[in-house]
Amino acid sequence: MTDTPVRNTRVPDMATPLWEYAPAPESRDIVTIDSSYGLFIGGEWVEPSDGTMFKTVNPATEEVLAEVAQAGRADVDRAVGAARKAFGRWAKLPGAERGKYLYRIARIIQERARELAVLESIDNGKPIKETRDIDLPLVAAHFFYYAGWADKLAWAGLGPDPRPLGVAGQIIPWNFPLLMLAWKVAPALACGNTVVLKPAETTPLTALLFAEICRQADLPPGVVNIVTGAGETGRHLVEHDGVDKIAFTGSTEVGKQIQRTVAGTGKRVTLELGGKAANVIFDDAPIDQAVEGIVNGIFFNQGHVCCAGSRLLVQESVHDAVIDKLKRRLGTLRLGDPLDKNTDIGAINSSVQLDRITELVSAGEQEGAQRWQPECDLPERGYWFPPTVFTGVAQSHRIAREEIFGPVVSVLPFRTPAEAIEKANNTPYGLSAGVWTEKGSRILWMAQRLRAGVVWANTFNKFDPASPFGGYKESGFGREGGRHGLGAYLAGGVH
Numbered sequence: 254m255t256d257t258p259v260r261n262t263r264v265p266d267m268a269t270p271l272w273e274y275a276p277a278p279e280s281r282d283i284v285t286i287d288s289s290y291g292l293f294i295g296g297e298w299v300e301p302s303d304g305t306m307f308k309t310v311n312p313a314t315e316e317v318l319a320e321v322a323q324a325g326r327a328d329v330d331r332a333v334g335a336a337r338k339a340f341g342r343w344a345k346l347p348g349a350e351r352g353k354y355l356y357r358i359a360r361i362i363q364e365r366a367r368e369l370a371v372l373e374s375i376d377n378g379k380p381i382k383e384t385r386d387i388d389l390p391l392v393a394a395h396f397f398y399y400a401g402w403a404d405k406l407a408w409a410g411l412g413p414d415p416r417p418l419g420v421a422g423q424i425i426p427w428n429f430p431l432l433m434l435a436w437k438v439a440p441a442l443a444c445g446n447t448v449v450l451k452p453a454e455t456t457p458l459t460a461l462l463f464a465e466i467c468r469q470a471d472l473p474p475g476v477v478n479i480v481t482g483a484g485e486t487g488r489h490l491v492e493h494d495g496v497d498k499i500a501f502t503g504s505t506e507v508g509k510q511i512q513r514t515v516a517g518t519g520k521r522v523t524l525e526l527g528g529k530a531a532n533v534i535f536d537d538a539p540i541d542q543a544v545e546g547i548v549n550g551i552f553f554n555q556g557h558v559c560c561a562g563s564r565l566l567v568q569e570s571v572h573d574a575v576i577d578k579l580k581r582r583l584g585t586l587r588l589g590d591p592l593d594k595n596t597d598i599g600a601i602n603s604s605v606q607l608d609r610i611t612e613l614v615s616a617g618e619q620e621g622a623q624r625w626q627p628e629c630d631l632p633e634r635g636y637w638f639p640p641t642v643f644t645g646v647a648q649s650h651r652i653a654r655e656e657i658f659g660p661v662v663s664v665l666p667f668r669t670p671a672e673a674i675e676k677a678n679n680t681p682y683g684l685s686a687g688v689w690t691e692k693g694s695r696i697l698w699m700a701q702r703l704r705a706g707v708v709w710a711n712t713f714n715k716f717d718p719a720s721p722f723g724g725y726k727e728s729g730f731g732r733e734g735g736r737h738g739l740g741a742y743l744a745g746g747v748h
C-alpha cells in the first residue's frame with residue numbers, strides 16, 4: 254500500500270500545490286489475513302458444503318486479499334439450525350449475563366481496534382482516519398450501549414415481559430461493514446435472539462475477524478453464525494423457514510424483493526434502504542461551517558453513505574458564495590492510499606460501484622448539468638473517483654433523483670423555506686436531511702416538515718448508539734439504535 258502515494262491536490266486556480274504532505278502510512282503488519290476462510294457456524298469454522306469460494310480484493314490496489322467460502326442453501330440451513338439450537342439457552346440467560354458477554358465483546362473490540370480499523374480500510378478502501386476515528390469507536394459504543402440494555406428490557410417501555418423473537422437473519426452492505434454488523438448483532442443479542450449474519454461479498458473480512466472475537470469472548474456456540482456469500486446466500490437466508498426475523502440494510506431494490514418474499518410468512522422485517530438526502534443551506538447559516546458540513550455530508554466515506562447529503566439545496570442569495578468556498582475546500586482534499594493517515598478520500602469499494610457512479614455522472618452531463626471536479630491525480634491501479642460537484646441541476650435530472658452512492662453532490666438552488674421543503678421532500682426516499690441556519694425556530698419549522706427519519710441541524714452525519722436511525726418511504730421502515738432498536742428484536746415491541 255505504501256506504493257500508492259497520497260496525491261497532492263491543488264486548488265483549481267493555483268499552479269502549485271496548496272501544501273505537501275509526506276506519506277504517513279499506517280502499518281498493516283498488525284493484520285493477519287489468511288489465504289482462505291470458511292463459514293462460522295456453531296462456533297466452528299466449517300467448509301462450504303459444495304466447496305465454492307469467491308475472492309475479496311483490496312479496492313485501492315486490486316490485490317486479491319483472500320478466498321472466502323460461498324454459503325449455499327445447505328450451509329445457510331446448517332447455520333440457522335445452529336442458531337436455533339443455541340436460542341433456548343441464550344434466551345433464558347438472565348439479561349445481566351447476556352450483558353456480560355456483550356461488554357466483553359465491546360472491550361475486545363476496543364483492544365483490537367487498530368487491527369480491525371486497518372483490516373476494514375484494506376478490504377473496503379475507506380480512509381484509515383475514518384475507520385480509526387469513526388467506525389471503530391462507534392462499533393464498540395454500540396456493543397457497550399446494548400450491553401447496558403440487556404438487563405433492563407422490562408423497563409424499556411416495550412411491555413412488562415418482553416421476549417426475544419428467535420433466530421434473526423441479518424444481511425448487511427459493504428459501506429460500513431463492521432458498523433452495520435454492530436447495529437444488527439448488538440441489539441439482537443441483548444434481547445436474547447441468536448443470529449445468522451451475512452456480510453456483503455466485497456467486504457467479508459472484518460465480520461470474519463468478529464467471529465474470532467466471539468470465540469475470544471467465549472460466546473456460546475451458535476449464538477452468532479456468519480455465512481459469507483453474495484445475493485444468492487442472502488436470498489437463502491430470507492427464504493429459510495427457521496428464521497423469525499429479517500434485518501436488512503442495503504439497496505431499495507433488494508429490500509423490495511425481500512418484502513415480497515416474506516409477505517404472509519409471519520417473519521418480522523426491518524429494512525434500512527437507500528437515500529437521497531437534502532442538505533439545506535439558508536442564507537443566515539455560518540457559511541464556513543456549512544461548507545465543512547457539506548464536505549462531511551457527501552465526501553465522507555467516498556459518499557458511500559445511505560444518509561449522505563447528496564442533494565445540496567442552497568438559498569439563491571448565497572448560492573455563488575457557497576459554491577466558490579466549496580470548490581476551494583474540495584481542492585484541499587487528499588485522495589489516495591486509504592492507509593495513509595492524511596487521506597481524506599479513499600477508494601471506491603468495487604469496480605461495479607465505480608461503473609455505477611461513472612454512468613450516473615455521464616447521465617448528469619448529458620442531461621445538461623455542469624460537472625466540476627478539482628484537479629486531482631488518480632492512482633493508476635484500484636477504483637477511484639474524484640470529488641464531483643454538479644451545478645445547474647434540475648429536479649428531473651437522474652442525478653437529482655437517483656442514489657449515486659459516490660462522492661458526487663448535486664446542487665439545487667431555492668428561494669423560500671417553503672420551496673426548500675418542497676424540493677427536499679420531492680424524492681421517493683426519506684432517510685435523512687440537514688438544515689443550516691442560525692434561527693432555532695426555522696430549524697424546528699423545517700424539521701417538522703421534512704419527511705426524513707433523521708434531521709441534523711447545523712451538522713451532518715452524526716451518529717450515536719442512543720439515537721434511533723431509519724427511514725420513511727423507499728428508505729425502508731423500522732429503527733435501529735436507541736431504545737427503538739430494541740423493539741425490532743422483541744415480541745410485541747414496536748418495529
Ligand code: NAD
Nearest residue numbers: 425426427452453483484487488503504507525526527559
Ligand atoms: P445491495 O442491496 O446490493 O446488497 C446489500 C446486501 O444484500 C449484501 O450483503 C448483498 O449480498 C445482499 N443481497 C443482494 N441481493 C440479495 C437478495 N436478493 N436477497 C438477499 N440479500 C441480497 O446493496 P449494496 O450495494 O451492498 O449497498 C448499498 C445500498 O445500501 C445503498 O442503496 C445504501 O443506501 C444502502 N444502505 C442503507 C443504509 C441504511 O441504514 N438505510 C445503510 C447503509 C447502506
